[in-house]
Amino acid sequence: MIRSQWYEDYELGASRDSFGRTITETDIVMHAGQTGDFYPHHMDAEWCKQQDFGQRIAHGTLIFSVAVGMTATEMNPEAFSYGYDRLRFVKPVFIGDTIKVRVTVHEKKDHPKRSGFGIVSERCEVFNQHGATVLVCDHLLMVRKRAV
Template identity: 35%
Template sequence: MNPQNGYDIEDLSVGMSAETAKTITDADLVLFAGVSTDVNAVHMDEEFGRTTMFGGRIAHGMLSASLISAVLGNRLPGPGTIYMNQSLRFRAPVRPGDTVRARVTVKEVIEEKCRVVLDTVCTVGDKVVIDGEATLMATSRKKREAGK
């Protein structure tokens, strides 16, 4: 592992995984709404949320999904990673106070193209709330050293 660039493509292997977790707060919903401009009442207004099929306010799906990006950019492969593609299936709502755990697992390493494919999943307790797959461009030690 290169501490400045995370794991290089040459260091990755199928089955490697990493995760992070965060408890979603009311403040997170307000801040995410401000950044994303998604002020849908189902995220912002408990009273309105109670009138929906969810029976209360829910977090923005992309707020929970952003934890996947945090794992990819900070842990596996880590700094220097470039996101290329992400599929997401939203399976269950996340509510303020829920702790979301995002986990990524290396599914395929394409060393000649510096690409890595990872399974991505977010859970609250034992319940899968989001799953999908990411494709990334990883850093390469060989390419970095060849450029010196």
């Protein structure tokens, strides 16, 4: 869906929730192949049985990537991604866990160098099927202001 939303249209506290997405062994194997991260915490089931979590965990970067994709439901031609801040992997995600994402507009400010733009910060919170927070980050959007 394409929907123009100007800087002035973003409301603090406005939020949206994604559908769920179950993380599979294939997701982990594919991510390891794409990134070269074959760390045993992700790949070695027998070794993981001897560790604190007792099972393989998904790469934090996999969960971040999937979560970002889950929030990309609308195209706003007046905005683009300016980056991510405060990325934290709060709890592990295991094979078979289902994640959901909540995005909440939590800050707006003028762009320091480009008067025709503002920065909108969206807090992205990723939850597992038990409602536990597994990842948090802030997505910064550079958004065009309405012409005055």
